Amino acid sequence: MSIGATTPASGDVVLRTVGLTKRYGSRLALDGLDIEVTRGRVYGFLGPNGSGKTTTIALALGLISPTAGHVEILGLDTRTHRAQALRGVGATLEGQAYFPHLSARDNLRVWARIGADTTEQRIDEVIERVGLASRARDKVRNFSLGMKQRLAVAAAIMHEPEMVILDEPTNGLDPAGIREFRELIRELAAGGTTVFVSSHILSEVEQMCDDVAILKSGRLITQGPVETLVGASARASSVLLRTTDDESAISVLQARPGVVAVRREDGRLVVEAPQEQTAAQAAAISRALAERQIWLTELRPQENNLEDFFMEITGEGADAAAGADANA
């Protein structure tokens, strides 16, 4: 399916994967992935469970080695300049990544020591920024899931990297936390930081990203600006009908202006129309049918949102089963 997939327009590419492929034994987790992340944009990396998001991030960070293909970060080929490239990156990974016996502040101090210089003042600043100021001295062992997630974000942004890579960062955050997090992302982007954020929650990506890539079973389904994808899905708005005489109804409806298509689905008729016209269509449809003595037993406008669109192109959701079948 091609839905207005465009490569982000020119500009400075900070992350590029070229034919990136990863096989775990016989399982093909990632299959020739080509994505480009443009500087200063918030890039959503969307896909159901097991689609290969974490695998892609781990490959970009050099934690696992690709079966084929490679990754370029900040213009550097990570096969030869991994350490140098990653100095400009901050990342959170799936799973924990902290010293449980140290305080939040000491955790950040350890990272400050092994990486680029970060002052004590900057450490205080990020702790404040992620809302952990009152718990900065507590052992991370005793933190709640959301607090640990906040600490991970602090570790990712503390050295003011050019690009931040976040793997499902809102996992475990409460609604207030998610909102704060969204603000943080916006702030980072406003400050010129490129943000790459993976998620399996579409609405989240829709709300905070400029660009989005959709991944399924290790393959890129589409990549492009969010508006383009929202537009593509909006075009497919429809009205669901149940009538006393479907045959006649179909011929009546197909003759109407503004109707794109009429089809049967689960004993209902689905009338597709441009989204901005669906409300008007609903009224017009009921009148037109009534004039021919065809009676409606059900009429329901259905706004195809991005969520449905995502479900539609990625299938049922979790890739676990699909992934197993895909094994060569």
Place this chain on the structure above:
Amino acid sequence: MREQILAELMKSRTRWLPYVLLAVLLLGAGVQVWLFGYTMWWSLRNEADPQLRSDLPELIRGFALPWALPALLDAGQFWGSMIVGVFIASGIATEYNWGTARQAISRGQSRNQWLTMKLLGLALFCAILLLAALAFGVVSMLWTSSLAGYAITLDPPGAAHMTVFDVAIVILRAGFGVLPYALLAFAITVIGRSTALGSTGIILFVIIEGTLNSIFGALGGTWADIRTFSIEHNVSSLLAANRVDDGQYLSIAFRESPRASELPDPWVAFFVLCAWCVALLVVTYYVFNRRDLRLGTGE
């Protein structure tokens, strides 16, 4: 570099394991010097039987300098190797489990750098633990000697002369004897990623190696020659070179007292041990560089 070592110390400092291990080391030094050394001498001192009391000068060697120092280092090398092995196993495996190894590498530390910093940091910490136990042992020797009314000297009449320089050499030899075991624990844990595997691995290795060497020694001939390639046989050679003389040698190590006449030349031993160290390091770095780092799985 300095910063990275400091980071390593920061990680270890606040764990409880090193303090438990230090307590075990101190206990061992205390048992050897106070319990076996001094108490044995003290219980004989009031013996009426002159025959038994004639052993007193020999028993002094259980806690008095210079004899007690190489013997303490002998025990320290034996038990210290295993304790250091456990500490190293834990130091490496926890970083796999906490996901902090991944985090460090994803922050642009190279794998070689990570391993090297880990190794240097742990080595420094282990050296501090071992030296603390040694210091406690030496203080115990001085204390027991003065309780026994025995002169504190490195150069008592009738014994081989021992200078301060010799003391440094003696300590370095024993310390070097810990190194191959430490690197073995390091290798097992980097490859196996588990504290349990690393700790039991190193302890079982020490026990099995010692047992096999005794069997090979008893079989004699070519069998006995196999021992030349083992770590234990060569470490024993260094420890034998440490001895003041072949007299009373009180060590709580579970192995025969080393005798230079039955062991390889110390220089040969030194090079064999160096070969072990290099081989273990090569394997460890090779495997770690090719390894996919999995997720943090919890504590």
